[in-house]
Amino acid sequence: MQQGIYISDPAEYLQKMKEHKKILLVKQDIFGFQLYDISLHKKGPMEDKLYLKNPFFLANVRRGNSILVHEDSIRICRRGMRKFYDLERKYIDYELEQQNVKLSRYHEKACFNILHPIKQAIQEGKKIHLYKLFKENGEHCQISFTNGYWLVASKNCTILFQTMDDLNLYNDLRHTWAKLIAKQWLEIIKEQNFDDLKSFLTENTLIGEYCGNPDYQHITKYSHLQLIFYAIVNNNSPDICLPVEQTKQICEQFHLQFVKNSSIKNFDNYEAVLKQLAIWSKLIGEGPMELEGEGSVTYIVAEDQIGNHQTISLCKLKSMEYLIYRKLREMLKVLIQKITLNEHYQLSVQLGKFLNELQIIIKQYAPPQPIRYYLHISKLAFEEVYNNKIPFEKIRYKFVDFLEQIQNMQEDKMSEIDELGEVKQKNFQRHVRVILLTLPMLFEDKVLQSLKDNLNIQCVECQYMCRNQKVFAQRAISILHMIPKLPYNINNEQQLNDYLVNSTLQNQEPSNIIFVFLGMNQEAFKISLQNLQSKIFQDSNPIISSFGVQFTTAKPKVQQLSLERWLEKGQVYLKECQKNFPNRTFVLEEFDLQKLEAIIKQFECAEQPQIEDQDDLDLEESDEDVKPQKKIVIIYPLMIPGSGKSTLVDYLKQNYKDYPFYDICADEVTLQLIKDKLGDNTDSLAIQFQKVFMYIKDAFLQEFHKKINEIINSNNEKAVLFVDRNCVPHTLLYMIDHVKAIQTDIALKKGVSIKIYNVGFTFPVQESNIQNTPFCYDYAITILNRLLVRDDHILLGNDVLYKTQVCMKNLALYTGFKAKDSYFQKFHLQKIIPMSYPQDRFNLEKNDLQVVQDLIAKCVLNSQQTRDLGQGEEFTKLIEFMYSIKQKYKISECNLQEECRQNTQRLSVAIKKLLLP
The missing domain is CATH 3.40.50 (Rossmann fold)
Incomplete structure (x- = not known):
């Protein structure tokens, strides 16, 4: 379909672009050339819809397009990737017909765009290969070569240059990223002869990410400045991009860094492809950002009967945790703009908005941490920005540092863990969440602020009904406008606790909740009805009014009947609570701050x-x-x-x-x-x-x-x-x-x-760890020694290379995992037990120790850069060196009898602490 409308002639292409009203052309006159950058006028969601609506855009207006005009010559000198979309879980369910899934017209087109080429290729007898490429979190970059000049571009801005001095010609703000990318590119190529690469890039565009600039880091942190490449596009072809294997070979040929990747090949069944995509999608969606980063892009490559490969589709697999932090960054930027304009700020409103966004994000997959964890992070972030006047540039360009700061603040607030990981409570004061049941719009917005200011309430929520979220605050009030349902078979305090745990309040510690009924009388009824029917009240109280929207849009007679029904239900609910749960049920005839504070203090100080x-x-x-x-x-x-x-x-x-x-x-x-x-x-x-x-x-x-x-x-x-x-x-x-x-x-x-008690049994903490993993070199050397002499492992067998690759890959899978007690708590472990291992049996000379540590570090780094097992000569060198030191130092296979005895004793002590009364 795309090839039929693809314009191959550069002159015709430029003319069509100039004629189309929805296409933006930016022209530069430089070095005697006319350089055109071409993109759509619309950005964001509108751009996404335009691409799906108009196949002409999809085929011709790539994510990066440049035309160079010189005298009578017109050529396409840069071409980016075709627009591609997120693979949502419902697309797979829709295709597999596992659930009664209905897609909107937009999602139907996006689903077709991603998956139809796969179905068609299989019907034509082609094999399908799936490649999963890590999605780097940097700035988009594109590089080609034309008419004796390097061409470097960010997504929509291109510059031409031959030397570093040429970059001084570009001083517009739009050139910022292109110049930074160009400087790094010149660093990469300065000591090598790239004539062959210049020739290749005359007809092709190299595509990648500019990562690691300490002044411009987004959400994922990089240790150093680098260009990481992932695709190559033929400037004069309708194909999406070159097949992944070919791109990898070209990057290796010119010593360019290629993105971490993995693959599963030779599918000939559409359903099997969908199930594999579902596995990847779930793994990435639910994975921690430390492992999955922003997510991955899946490249679908078809192979015909004579072995020709063609990229037929692309899709994005997003990490939910990344999307959560990206949304937090967006909201913080908006908050800073509001603070700059002296607009009113309410923490509860910000948290409510963030919660709404969270609920949208996690519809696909659950993130690795409980929602309450991200709410706590967001609360700290909002407070930090507001109280310390954090500048906009820090959130925009150094958010990763800001986020790390907030996460450390969050960890500092968590309970301490002793040697065995046992939680200790210090200076405990009971947290209180007040469920305040009141008629809709009974009081004004200013009451919310007075609650917060006068009662030291950290979180004030207005909710139409109970929400399934936990509140992070010493004191919190949730104002409800709907009577919760209470089963009639509940007749004691313990059963109420159980009901609350398994009800809409299930994520709130039940012993922290009290109910306060406010205005359960005819006087309050009259005030609420009057406010519901008053346009002036609604305009002057937008917050409270927004939570009475179910009532305010109704006719006056319906409003009155609704309030009467509410009061009737509320009085029945109140009597049941007073009868069965007197210790946590309170009544206020009218709003009284002093009485409410007395209720909270009474509950806080209870045993x-x-x-x-x-x-x-x-x-x-x-x-x-x-x-x-x-x-x-x-x-x-x-x-x-x-x-x-x-x-x-x-x-x-x-x-x-x-x-x-x-x-x-x-x-x-x-x-x-x-x-x-x-x-x-x-x-x-x-x-x-x-x-x-x-x-x-x-x-x-x-x-x-x-x-x-x-x-x-x-x-x-x-x-x-x-x-x-x-x-x-x-x-x-x-x-x-x-x-x-x-x-x-x-x-x-x-x-x-x-x-159930979840107990982690793990490595001892050391200062000298391997490549941002929590493991020390002594531990790795011990493990390698055991693996290389064993030939009875039921899965690893006696292939020493395979065993070494698996060992290094497992080390790499712990990248970013912190050996901190508070970090273990994120994984819901009640105890952490450090293990014993024979680390004192290796007394290597300094030079030998340095060599083996360097080789281990290189193998782990290699493994971190791919989703498959690591490959390369460093693995062979490591094996050979391990055998050489084994012979030199007469190292025998470790007998773990003593370690087993010590570890059994450690486990026994810890388990008794948990299970004894």
Whole structure:
């Protein structure tokens, strides 16, 4: 379709662009040339719609277009990528017909744009290859060569130059990014002969990202300035871009940095492609930004029967956490502009808006942290900007530093963790959330401010109904205009707690909530009705009015009937609460700040019961005869292959006697999966693993669920479950989420309440860590030594290169993972237990130690730069050097008997602290 309307002649192309009203041309006269930059007038969502509405734009107006005119010569000298779209989860559901999904016209077109080329190629008998390229978070850059000049561009601004001095000719603000990119490009090519590259870029455009400028960093932090490339476009072709493999080869040929990437190939089934895209989409959407960054772009490449490759489609896979922080940055910039204009600021209003945006973002996937975590971050950010007058430029250009500052502030406010990770409460004062039930528009906007100012309320919300969010504040008030539903079978305080935990208030600590009924009388009814029908009141009180919108738009008779019904329901609800829950139900006939403060103080100072970690779902009943109780400690090793997990499990089975001990081995689950899926396959273990990779997560979670059910069905009230698996960060996140789901499922279906303690068993903290991972070099050397001498690992086998690649890849998967107690809390771990390992058995000479550390660092860096296993000569060198020092220093295989004894003792002490009464 696109090729049919594609304009190949440069002169005709330029003429068409000049004639079209929706196309913007910016002309520069430079070095005797006329240089035209071409783009659409519209930006943002309107631009997205225009591309889908008009196939002419999609084919011809790329994300970057330049025409060079010199005398009678006209040529296309720069061409960017074709516009492409986010792959939303509902597109896959729509195509798979898994749910009753209906798409709007816009989303229908976007879905067709992404997925139809795949379906068509498979129907034509072509194979499909999927490439996942990391989406760098820098400034877009494009580079080509024309008429003896380098051409460098940001998205819509191009400059020509030969030397650094030529850059002084460009002084407009629009040239800022192009000049910065040009300077870095000159640094890259200054010591090399790039005649071949110049020749190649005369007909092609190199596309990448300008990253790491310390003065201009967005949301993801980079350690140094760099140009990272990901695509090449033929200037005179309708194709989207060159196939990924060809682009990688060209970048390697000219020693240019290519983006981190991974691939899965040889699909010939449309449904299988969709399911793989769904796996990637979910993994990235739910992953932490430390691992997934902004997200990834999927390149869909078709291969025909004679081996020709063509890129047929692209789509973006976005990280939800990245989208959350990007939205926060946008809102902070707006806030600064309002502060500059002396506009009124309300923290509660800002938080409410941010919450609304959050709820839109997370419709696709749940982010790695609870929503309350991001709300707390946003609250701190808004307060910091407002109180300290943070300049606009800091949020725009150095947001990553600002965000890191806010996250550190957030961590400082969290509970401290002792040596075993046990939460300590210090100077505890009960937090209070007041659910204030009142007739709509009973009072004015200024009451909200007086609540905050006079009662030291940190958060004041106006809500039409109860929302499923937790409030971060010592004191908070939620003003509701709808009576919550209360089941009539609730008849005691404990059952109310359980109801609140599982109701619309489920994310709020139930013991923190009190109900205050305000104006449950005829006088308040008259005031509310009068305000509802007063245009003057509505105009002067926009905040309160906005939450009475369901009433204000109704006819006067309906308004009166609605209020009468509200008052009737409210009085019934009040009587039920007064009867059954007198300790948390209060009534105010009229708004009185002093009385409200007295109620809050009375509740704050009440005796506080013992509380478990608020992130832990506790369904424990006060009467254990009503529902049997199970307590399970689950141990998650945060380690890498070769750490001795299986050896420790065997030791625990024989020697741990405190509580019934269970284990689940991920390697055994994977091996059984390989047998079930592949049968007697003769491929290497590495290839077999790759073939079943997409099924491993579901298979393991299924076995994990079975194991917990086994514990529940036993007669043991308390038990220990050891997860024999390398729980890298993204694995740990989805496993603990699964545990929460299991808790709820068993509680509902079997009537059994479970208390689960998630315990991390992990590396010792050292100062000298490897490539922004939490592991030290001594630990890595120990692991490598064990792996290289072992040939009995059920999944790694005896291929020393494969074992080394897997080891380094697992190290790389911990990139950005911080060895800080507060950071572990983000992963919902109640305890952290440092392990023992034989680090004192390597007494290498200084030079040998430096060599092995450098090789390990290079291998980890290589692994960080790809989604696949790392490749390169440094892996071979590391293996050879490990064998050489093994012989030189007479290093024998580690006997972990003593370490097993010490680690068993550590685990035993920690588990007893959790499970003893």
